[in-house]
Amino acid sequence: MPETLQRRPPPVEGRGWLEPLPAATRFSFRGGSGAIEALSRAYGVPLPTAACRAASAGPRAALRLGPDEYLLIAPAAEGASLAPMLATALGSLPHSLVEVSHRQVAFAVQGPYAEWLLQSGCPLDLDLGPFPIGMCTRSLFHKAEITLWRTGPTTFRVEAWRSFAGYVVELLADSALELPA
Amino acid sequence: MLIIDCPYCGPRPELEFAHGGQAHVVRPADPAAASDDDWLQYLYLRDNTRGVFAERWRHARGCGRFFNALRDTTTDQFLATYRAGEQPPAVPRDRP
Amino acid sequence: MSRFRTTRGGRIDRSRPVRFRFDGRDYEGFAGDTLAAALLASGVHLLGRSFKYHRPRGILAAGAEEPNALVTVVRDAARRTPNLRATQIEVYEGLVAESQNRWPSLALDVGAVNGLFAAFLPAGFYNKTFMWPRSAWHALYEPRIRAAAGLGVAPGLPDPDRYAQRYAHCDVLVVGAGPAGLAAAAGAASAGARVILCDEQHEFGGSLLAERGATIDAMAAADWIVAQHAALASNPRVTLLPRTTAFGYFPHNNVGLCERITDHLARPPAALPRERLWQVRAREVIFATGAIERPLVFPGNDRPGVMLASAARSYLNRYGVQVGSRAVVLAGSDAAYAAALDLAAGGVAIALIADVREPGRAQGPAATAARDAGLAVETSMTALGTSGRRRVSGVHLGRVGNDGSIRPAASLRCDVLLMSGGYTPSVHLHSQSRGKLEFDAAFGAFVPGTAAERTRCAGGVRATHTLGAALEDGAAAGVAAALAATGHAAAAHRYAARLPEARLEGTPGALPQPAGAVPPAKAFVDFQNDVTTRDLALARREGFESIEHIKRYTTTGMATDQGKTSGLNALGFVAAESERRIPEVGLTTYRMPYTPVTFGSFAGVARGELFDPLRKTPSHDWVVAQGGVFEDVGQWKRTRYFPLGGESLRAAVDRECLAVRQHVGMFDASTLGKIEVVGRDAATFLNRLYVNNWSTLAPGRARYGILLRDDGFVYDDGVVARLAEDRFHVTTTTGGAARVFGMMEDYIQTEWTDLSVWITSTTEQWAVIALQGPRARDVLAGLVSGVDLSPAALPHMAVAHGRICGVPMMLFRVSFSGELGFEINVPADYGAETWAAIHAAGQAHRITPYGTEAMHVLRAEKGYIIVGQDTDGTMTPDDAGVAWAIGKAKSDFVGKRGLARAALRRPDRKQLVGLATVDPGVVLEEGAQVVATPGQAVPLQMIGHVTSSYHSPVLGRSIALAAIVGGRARTGQTLYVPMPGADIPVQVTPPVFYDRDGARLNA
Secondary structure, three states: OOOOOOOOOOOOOOOOOOEEEEOOEEEEEOOOHHHHHHHHHHHHOOOOOOOOOOEOOOOOOEEEEOOOOOEEEHHHHHHHHHHHHHHHHHHOOOOOEEEEOOEEEEEEEEEOOOHHHOOOOOOOOOOOOOOOEOOOOOOOEEEEEEEOOOOOOOOOEEEEEEEHHHHHHHHHHHOOOOOOO | EEEEEEOEEEEEEHOOEEEEEEOOOOOOOHHHHOOOOOOOOHHOOOOOOEEEEEEEEEOOOOOOOOEEEEEEEOOOEEEEEEEOOOOOOOOOOOOO | OOOEOOOOOOOOEEEEEEEEEEOOEEEEEEEEEEHHHHHHOOOOOOEEOOOOOOEEEEEOOOEEEEEEEEEEOOOOOOOOEEEEOOOOOOOOOOOOEEOOOEEEEEOOOOHHHHOHHHHHHOOOHHHHHOOOHHHHHHHHHHHHHHOOHHHHOOOOOOOOOOEEEEEEEEEEEEEEOHHHHHHHHHHHHHHOOOOOEEEEOOOOHHHHHOOOEEEEEEEEHHHHHHHHHHHOOOOOEEEEOOOEEEEEEEEOOEEEEEEEEOOOOOOOOOHHHHHHHEEEEEEEEEOOOOOOEOOOEEEEEOOOOOOEEEHHHHHHHHHHHHOOOOEEEEEEEOOOHHHHHHHHHOOOOOOOOOOOHHHOOOHHHHHHHHEEEEEEEEEEEEEEEEEOOOOOOOOEEEEEOOOOOOEEEEEEEEEEEEEEEOEEEOHHHHHHHHEEEEEEEOOOEEEOOOOOOOOOOOHHHOOOOOHHHHHHHHHHHHHHHHHHHHOOOOOOOOEEOOOEEEOOOOOOOOOOOOOOOOOOOOOEEEEOOOHHHHHHHHHEEEEEEEOHHHHHHHHHHHHHOOOOHHHHHHHHHHHHHHHHOOOHHHOOOOOOOOOOOOOOHOOOOOHHHHOOOOOEEEOOHHHHOOOEEEEEEEEEEEEEEEEOOOOOEEEEEHHHHHHHHHOEEEOOOOOOOEEEEEEHHHHHHHHHHHHOOOOOOOEEEEEEEEOOOOOOOOEEEEEOOOOOOOOEEEOOOOHHHHEEEHHHHHHHHHOOOOOOOOEEOOOEEEEEEHHHEEOOHHHHOOOOOOOOOOOOOOOEEEEEEEEEEEEEEEEOOOOOOOOOOOEEEEEHHHHHHHHHHHHHHHHHHEEEEOOOOHHHHHHHHHHHHOOOOOOOOOOOOOOOOHHHHHOOOOOOOHHHHHHHHHHOOOOOOEEEEEEEEOOOOOOOOOOEEEOOOOOOOOOOOOEEEEEEEEOOOOOOEEEEEEEEEEHHHOOEEEEEEEEEOOOEEEEOOOOOOOOOOOOOOOO
16 A cells, blocks of 8 residues: 555745745534534634634634634644544534635735735725725635635735636736736 | 625625525425416516516625625615515615 | 927927838827827828728827727737727837728728719618628628728737736726816825826826916916826825726726726837726716817818817927918817917917807807907808818808808818817716716706716816816815715815816807708718718608617717717707707717727736636646546536547547446546535435435435426436435536535525525535446555445445545445446545556556546446436426436425426426437437438427437447437337438437446446
């Protein structure tokens, strides 16, 4: 039998204004208020109750993508331990916890032109006023769905389903041709 | 491109939404008991309103929620959006 | 030095001469020139031939409204931009431009013979002349007409330039950077608003750029523009967009802008896109779009050298160009006097100001100033015709008596004839936003009325009369818009402006002509589409009353300039002819784009590989290395087949199919849609949604599921596995993944809100590798751990968890080939390596990778349907032969009531059956029709169609599936597939061609 295979996410080439982010453990969590409270305690991140907001504690983050939907992002190394731990904490509370670690790819769009680059394909207003630090949402980049999370004044975490990631990156790179060297 | 006020996320561009047809079309509780005419009505017959129309939208590229909206089909202006299951709010329905 | 260039003045940079080429001749202009200005400076007035009559045409205007001077700018073979207005092209070193619509040359145009046959090209000539025979239209008439009457020629090569797009948001968008627009932007910015200010020209200032002597806040206008621009540019919340046309208004304050980035550059940097399409979303929009001067309509008004008065003034004051040496000025508005005064001061002889108005209406300040300056003025005049060939050489004037009679008055020599018929506010965008228009009878034009969206108009577009009024209007609009958008108030700056009042009102329509006399020449209303007063009168005589009908019959206003100079004159003429008021005649709809926009700009980056997301599966790179051939399935790239050593498609597919039947094949099935259904009520939910009974499915087992719409027709299908009491793994068709997900969400959120269930898309979480064939188990055995692969432990339609090559695996014992089969699901980041590992381990078992083509043959041999290929949205489960899947005991599921409709239970519905051609070598065409008897006359009585058809290598013959009326009862009958040349006889068979008892599947 061959040796254990290595996890190889779709490659994303770093370009300064764009940097690949490490492979992660991800869960899509759905549930009512009881489950949200239980998960907040077990996960160690209070799940945000405001629409389109993210919260994080250490390396773990929770993005509120819908009224009962959260994307949990944690280090890849926690993959094996996190699922049973969370499942135990949730017990019989009505909920859905589905691992989607490999479904999507993450990269950072950063620097003084981050907003400008993303506006080439994202129809939302990404100005710091209407899209402050800590805001997250699903949206579109051209024809691809993305999850966008502003982690700093000039830094966004972009997640795209794995087969769309290349499309998103190539389109960003096309815009970036205009950036000053 | 319209701006649609998602009841969960706030105003968003139409690109993120999918139209879901006429709102408040009720699936018969006991389909087996529905007459052919009732079933035909439920399946196929829809209003084609000139003026304020209650319609379904889904914030498909956002929070994923279905909700309802009152839109004036002559002006494309939204008078209200509200959550699925809620009754349409009272709005002035007179068109200029 | 060009003959007609002044020695000083204007906004051109005389220190930067620019050489360019027009129709093969070299010219020189200055930086800051437009092509039109530079050609006029060289005395060139003939720039093109007209659309229909090939009449010589010159330059009418100085801006976007230019209808005549359309040219093609050529950079190289692929970069040819036709139909650009010479009045908007900025000259650059090495610019090459060509005139259009002339053959063999501009000066000698054979097509001008059309003018001799003009009587045969009246309004509606398309409709009348070429009605019969119909077949001749495409073959004969249309190509000839297109060749004879046309615009520039599009390049034949792919566009090598890049085009960018972006979304932008602001509190206040100001369209137009004339005095009102600049004041509006400054006002909005002073309240702290995010402002975008765009203007189609390369420099801001609008009408001020052509003024001399105007002052604002004690500054010369030119200095004020600089100061205003600098203040706005230094504000980080203000975005300034010169060379940017607001071409269209879309609902909810979404405005389309086209920014031209490199067209004015001699050597465009490779890093820059040629154009950028902006989709601006503004809380408030201000249209400061100004107004356009109207031509006067009289015989011979299209001769080169006949020009708008404001244009002549603009060429002189802005570009330092004298448009002629001796001018006659036809004044239908006071603007003509201002032009006459400036031109006279600039050394142009003014032969006469012929005011077409009565003495009482020719009394404005400008008229007084002209008289004071000693210019000759006559009133109650009209123009009866012009002389000259390729340039006007004289004008024949008439005098209108008190009784309306017209007598010839004088024939004056001139080399330029200026005219001003009044001004038409540029209400295009306001009207596109469904804002109301009101006819201002005193001004003689439509002005903006009530807004329909959060927009307002300011300045010349509202027919303001003075510079001060325009500035005040703009400033007020700016602060009001900012307040409405942001809630922040600011005081509107009060500008002190000095500029003589210009009364811009006029009377749209045609100048009066002697009654009964046949005019000596055509009087053009629409220059670009060659529509004359005769055409409009003819349309009326033929019964067209509505302006919308007259427009379409005569094509007036339908050219690329959209009637900017002609629309109101056409209305005025029709109104006068029909003795109605202009508002009674109506108004045609303004449509985007304001000026033409390149296709490249709309396409943006969506070209080639970036046209659409190009989704690749985990095996993609491996397949590329193997020389596999891909096909597009929706957005996915799927492997179609793996040719070995120059194999044909047929040879490769035969080999791949036989390998699966005899040994083992591997197939990338990752594109299958996957949805995880989780919750206490997951089984209840699926019971209500799918036709099947899921309550009896034990965890660890899977079942073929069918999803209907509520009308009873098949919507999707796929294997559904129960992973736990409260957790199902649902697969969908590749193309159906998104819509099935949406349908599930719809029922969960809006129909069955009582259920505790959620769905999550896991399509891309899993890489799926199908391993099919009698030796599939042998390949797997060496790779997996934690799973008992024996038939007893893992029978057909069982699911197990374990590891493959050390990584977590979900293993399905399923088959879409009819052979012993497995589908190995691994987390997708392991997919590529798992694929390679299986391929390597399979070598000992003669493993063969296969593609979608072989997959199709294998499944068709087994009669497995493909939703969307063998079904078409009007087939029930019974029609498709899968009614066995329906849970008979269920009281309801989506589609159950639909299926009970009488029409869906008729025995003569189309049913899916097999077809075997009598000649086993003939492979039917998919989509071919089926008939019961051969040799039928047209129309044939069609009883069905072929849905799937392949050569089956294992059977050594062709096979097909078909939807046939009452098909199952026809088993054994001979039917016919009519094709060109022959009716192909086929025999109706059951849809399963191979291994009917399923022995191989259960191995």
